[in-house]
Amino acid sequence: MAQKKKTKKKAQEKTDTNTSNINWFPGHMTKAKRQMEENMKKVDFVIEIRDARIPMSSKNPMIDELIGNKPRLIILSKKDKADPQKTREWIDYFRNDHQMAVALDLIRDSYKNTIIESGEKLCAALIEKQKRRGINPRALRAMVCGIPNVGKSTFINTLAKRKAAQTGDRPGVTKSLQWIKLDKAIELLDTPGVLWPKFEGEYVGERLALLGSIRDEVVTQDDLAFYGCKWLMENDPQALAAAYGIELQDTPYDTLLEIGRKRGYLQKGAVDENRLMRSFVKDIRENKIGRITWESVHDQPSARD
Ligand SMILES: Nc1nc2c(ncn2[C@@H]2O[C@H](COP(=O)(O)OP(=O)(O)OP(=O)(O)O)[C@@H](O)[C@H]2O)c(=O)[nH]1
Ligand SMILES: [Mg+2]
Incomplete structure (x- = not known):
């Protein structure tokens, strides 16, 4: 019961990801x-x-x-x-x-x-x-x-x-x-890899961080895992469900917890969220969910060139 309450609260907090305070321009x-x-x-x-x-x-x-x-x-x-x-x-x-x-x-x-x-x-x-x-x-x-x-x-x-x-x-x-x-x-x-001081497009920071172009020390793995899961639920739900052998849940957070349970990432009966989030981000980077392209030529023309 206590776990359920905590889960609900966390789910509410996680309405969206936030990379606005990332210092990615050292x-x-x-x-x-x-x-x-x-x-x-x-x-x-x-x-x-x-x-x-x-x-x-x-x-x-x-x-x-x-x-x-x-x-x-x-x-x-x-x-x-x-x-x-x-x-x-x-x-x-x-x-x-x-x-x-x-x-x-x-x-x-x-x-x-x-x-x-x-x-x-x-x-x-x-x-x-x-x-x-x-x-x-x-x-x-x-x-x-x-x-x-x-x-x-x-x-x-x-x-x-x-x-x-x-x-x-x-x-x-x-x-x-x-x-x-x-x-x-x-x-x-x-030349050394360079980023730019301000990301204009929606989700640019999240995508760069999720695929490993922003140092992990300056981003929260929870945010990246949540963003990745949300995107996959909306754009490639079958690949996500098949990769983990789970049924997708109503929210990205609940789906992530389901993945954690399926993988056995448990600690004192509850899902070990640190381990879950890190391993989910790693799975995306290592293509465990498949060959995924996050942006298409059919996306907003203004963001394309
Ligand atoms: N699967 C795959 N991995 C690649 C490819 N190109 C590079 N990598 C891997 O990506 C990682 C980064 O490669 P680097 O060549 O160090 O990248 P870089 O652009 O020089 O990075 P910085 O010097 O940090 O800016 C390494 O682990 C490479 O093995 C590719 O085409 N396919
Ligand atoms: Mg290099």
Whole structure:
């Protein structure tokens, strides 16, 4: 009975998630932004990596500003974790909008030729100019940028076929800019992941945190689990029910408790909520509920480009 009362109260408190007090823009990002600005003039084109599961929320408006008119290749990373149909729609969307875009599994795909060819296409005018002047075209230089934990350093390592840059499954692994020479054709500049000071779109903060681009220390796992569960109940209820072998309950909170009971996360007869929330967020990040894309080309047009 006591547990039931507590549950009800908690459920009422959890009307929605709240990321408004997250400090996701630490000092090193300001420094990184300044360094990227300084280096932008040295590069011929930009490779902007976004997360295929959240192509809108992982688009950093600050990067748009920094890039200006430089040619850009958009890579949707972690293709292996995203819904294949939705990824195809996103790539079509970018291409229809005359933006060069490709979706990749940055760890397992082989894409060196695709990247070199894309760079040569984007920099055709520069290459042509060098040829006209009788100069042998030099290696193209590209800045690799994007939000934290999206796969920038992994991309560079796969291309270089060595561990040239440090990687890790948490945001903020790369701390400073680093040039990596791939071969005669291309040189890449690895950059630290950057976010921007104020999230405008609805749920941008929640999605970035849920998929691991905001440090776990500054967000509440309960909020993320609740947001994830609510979204899944509304958008992919069958996948959620099937993944845990449960019946969905009336509220996200009750559904989460049901998952906790099913998993046996019990402590003195009640659900161990800390353990439950953490493991639910981990399940989402590790695709235990399936290949989910949280944003579609059919969402609000204003939030899409
Ligand atoms: N499944 C999958 N995992 C990936 C992919 N790309 C990167 N990862 C993983 O994502 C995590 C982050 O990769 P990093 O290359 O360190 O990301 P980053 O963008 O350099 O991150 P910061 O330096 O922190 O900004 C690592 O655990 C990688 O193994 C991908 O395409 N698919
Ligand atoms: Mg990195």
